[in-house]
Amino acid sequence: MATIATHIPAPPTRRVISTPAALTTLARRRFALTARTPREIFVPLITPILFAVVIAPALKNALHAGDAYQSYVAVGTIGLLIPLNMMFSGIGVLVDRESGARRELLAAPISRSLLVLANLAVALLVTGFQLAALIAAALGRGIAFHTSATGVAWTGAATVLFGVGMYGIAETLANRIPRQEEYIARLPAVAIVPWFLAGSLFPITALPQVLTDVAKLLPLTHALALMRYGLLDDPSALSNIWGMNNTTAMAALSLGVVALFAVALTMASIRVFRRMAVG
Amino acid sequence: MEQLTANRSFEPPSRTALAARTVSVTDLRKTYPGGVDAVRGISFDVAPGQVFGLLGPNGAGKSTTIGMLTTTIRPTAGAAHLGGIDVARDPIRARALSSVVFQDPVVDRSLSGHRNLDIHGRLWGVSASRARERTRDLAERLDISELLARPVATYSGGQRRRLEIARALLSDPDILFLDEPTVGLDPRIRHELLDVIGDLRRHSEMTIVLTTHYLDEAERLCDRIAIMHEGRIAALDSPEALLAGLGPEIAELRIAGDPDDALETLTRERLAGDDSFVVGASVVVPLHERGGSELISALERLAVRTAATAIRPPTLDDVYLRLTGDRLGG
Numbered sequence: 001m002a003t004i005a006t007h008i009p010a011p012p013t014r015r016v017i018s019t020p021a022a023l024t025t026l027a028r029r030r031f032a033l034t035a036r037t038p039r040e041i042f043v044p045l046i047t048p049i050l051f052a053v054v055i056a057p058a059l060k061n062a063l064h065a066g067d068a069y070q071s072y073v074a075v076g077t078i079g080l081l082i083p084l085n086m087m088f089s090g091i092g093v094l095v096d097r098e099s100g101a102r103r104e105l106l107a108a109p110i111s112r113s114l115l116v117l118a119n120l121a122v123a124l125l126v127t128g129f130q131l132a133a134l135i136a137a138a139l140g141r142g143i144a145f146h147t148s149a150t151g152v153a154w155t156g157a158a159t160v161l162f163g164v165g166m167y168g169i170a171e172t173l174a175n176r177i178p179r180q181e182e183y184i185a186r187l188p189a190v191a192i193v194p195w196f197l198a199g200s201l202f203p204i205t206a207l208p209q210v211l212t213d214v215a216k217l218l219p220l221t222h223a224l225a226l227m228r229y230g231l232l233d234d235p236s237a238l239s240n241i242w243g244m245n246n247t248t249a250m251a252a253l254s255l256g257v258v259a260l261f262a263v264a265l266t267m268a269s270i271r272v273f274r275r276m277a278v279g
Numbered sequence: 280m281e282q283l284t285a286n287r288s289f290e291p292p293s294r295t296a297l298a299a300r301t302v303s304v305t306d307l308r309k310t311y312p313g314g315v316d317a318v319r320g321i322s323f324d325v326a327p328g329q330v331f332g333l334l335g336p337n338g339a340g341k342s343t344t345i346g347m348l349t350t351t352i353r354p355t356a357g358a359a360h361l362g363g364i365d366v367a368r369d370p371i372r373a374r375a376l377s378s379v380v381f382q383d384p385v386v387d388r389s390l391s392g393h394r395n396l397d398i399h400g401r402l403w404g405v406s407a408s409r410a411r412e413r414t415r416d417l418a419e420r421l422d423i424s425e426l427l428a429r430p431v432a433t434y435s436g437g438q439r440r441r442l443e444i445a446r447a448l449l450s451d452p453d454i455l456f457l458d459e460p461t462v463g464l465d466p467r468i469r470h471e472l473l474d475v476i477g478d479l480r481r482h483s484e485m486t487i488v489l490t491t492h493y494l495d496e497a498e499r500l501c502d503r504i505a506i507m508h509e510g511r512i513a514a515l516d517s518p519e520a521l522l523a524g525l526g527p528e529i530a531e532l533r534i535a536g537d538p539d540d541a542l543e544t545l546t547r548e549r550l551a552g553d554d555s556f557v558v559g560a561s562v563v564v565p566l567h568e569r570g571g572s573e574l575i576s577a578l579e580r581l582a583v584r585t586a587a588t589a590i591r592p593p594t595l596d597d598v599y600l601r602l603t604g605d606r607l608g609g
Binding site: 015016017021022025026029032033036037099100101102103104105106107108109110111278279 | 311346349350351352353371372374375377378379381384385386387388389390394395398399401402403404446
């Protein structure tokens with residue numbers, strides 16, 4: 001076995017890209033890939049818009065409910081849009097792994113957590129666009145919202161944090177599930193089933209007690225309650241969860257639950273990515 | 280050719296620059312979940328500017344070794360240093376020194392060639408002006424200038440591979456890893472790429488570690504070769520030294536009967552040395568100082584019946600066969 005006899009001086013230093021610059025580069029890459037895959041943007045929009053502008057008014061008429069119910073369901077559709085969009089974003093992770101440039105990115109002189117965070121940033125951005133489209137469609141259909149700056153802040157915080165947590169689930173599943181078909185098969189269970197239990201179409205108190213208790217544990221229930229408080233000035237969903245008189249306290253508690261969900265799932269997704277991406 | 284060379288200078292490279300181009304591997308091991316021992320404790324050093332080849336058939340552990348050196352595969356045990364930097368303890372700094380061309384296509388297919396190059400340049404900290412200059416030069420040299428605006432999905436296999444090589448060179452790496460760079464390419468493209476890598480070898484100062492199961496590639500490009508077999512290094516030396524071990528010529532005898540019996544007979548008669556071996560129906564006898572005619576004429580006397588005989592210079596395939604008993608299949 002030949003060996004190198006050369007004396008090795010101090011290890012060399014090469015220019016390493018800064019974290020914000022790396023994050024920006026990765027996010028721009030992900031956005032460029034997403035923009036070239038319109039299904040990732042438009043498919044998640046179809047069902048929520050259908051619910052907001054067709055099914056909500058139809059239910060209002062069929063159930064002889066008032067305009068408030070129409071608004072109630074319209075806000076509920078946000079709780080469908082976010083999980084659907086985040087789960088569709090996870091498909092990009094699978095494509096990257098199976099036939100994309102993921103190994104090149106893993107060989108780059110950057111922290112690997114940035115790959116997850118950049119994907120998350122773009123998923124949130126796309127969700128923002130979709131949310132704007134959904135609300136515009138609802139307003140166009142004559143659905144009313146009653147909001148204020150504070151209400152928008154509660155809604156914004158709930159949307160972002162819930163979106164972050166859902167992306168954590170999508171990224172984790174995309175890294176753990178071997179094939180795209182298997183991932184897509186799990187999508188309805190993750191994105192749609194909780195929606196029916198979380199007070200999207202009716203208050204959680206209308207469910208059997210055991211399911212009401214389950215619903216209170218779902219982050220989506222807390223996120224939707226915050227959105228209804230923020231967009232409709234309706235604290236009843238928060239009361240159904242917490243049963244307190246202080247609305248701000250209930251909102252803060254629900255926001256805490258959603259924040260915990262976001263932090264835990266993001267940390268889990270980064271951990272899973274770092275473990276699964278490197279053989 | 281100047282285009283391909285990294286930070287070319289007429290001054291001799293500094294000691295730090297030389298140190299950045301060393302590769303050192305000590306007792307590196309990888310056992311995959313399920314107990315598959317892909318790499319079973321290999322050690323080697325690569326000096327600055329050398330082209331080092333890992334030669335072996337599929338499953339020998341070559342790509343796993345490259346994966347561990349590029350930190351895309353986690354070693355089970357052992358150590359690896361790039362430029363003196365421990366790849367396990369300081370992976371980001373180690374990755375900053377190197378680029379890699381993977382065996383399988385690793386590109387963003389829906390993005391243009393330009394975009395793929397741009398992303399690499401940014402992540403490896405190449406300044407915008409330097410990236411532009413390098414892109415122009417590399418694209419010209421690798422004949423992909425006309426393609427760069429198109430999505431990579433429209434490229435042929437050879438075009439995509441050239442793009443990947445251009446991408447790896449964009450950041451002027453001190454160490455370039457090429458994992459089976461020509462596998463799956465048609466012969467013409469393969470030879471063009473070998474020319475490109477040969478140019479790199481002659482005109483740049485970077486260290487290249489390449490894996491291949493093509494003997495001609497290893498012989499043509501590498502300063503030193505490690506022959507890998509079942510996760511171990513079976514031999515490590517220059518191609519010339521590996522070939523010299525078998526002497527100037529070998530006799531390949533296709534035996535009509537049992538080749539093991541024939542080899543035993545030839546060994547007993549001291550016509551075949553300890554380095555002779557059987558492969559399939561053939562007996563291969565390194566001739567060293569013996570003449571081929573002496574051996575051929577003795578066959579009739581010893582009643583060793585042959586279907587065909589050939590006297591020829593040894594190849595790395597013969598070296599590999601002698602060491603492992605397996606044919607490389609390239």
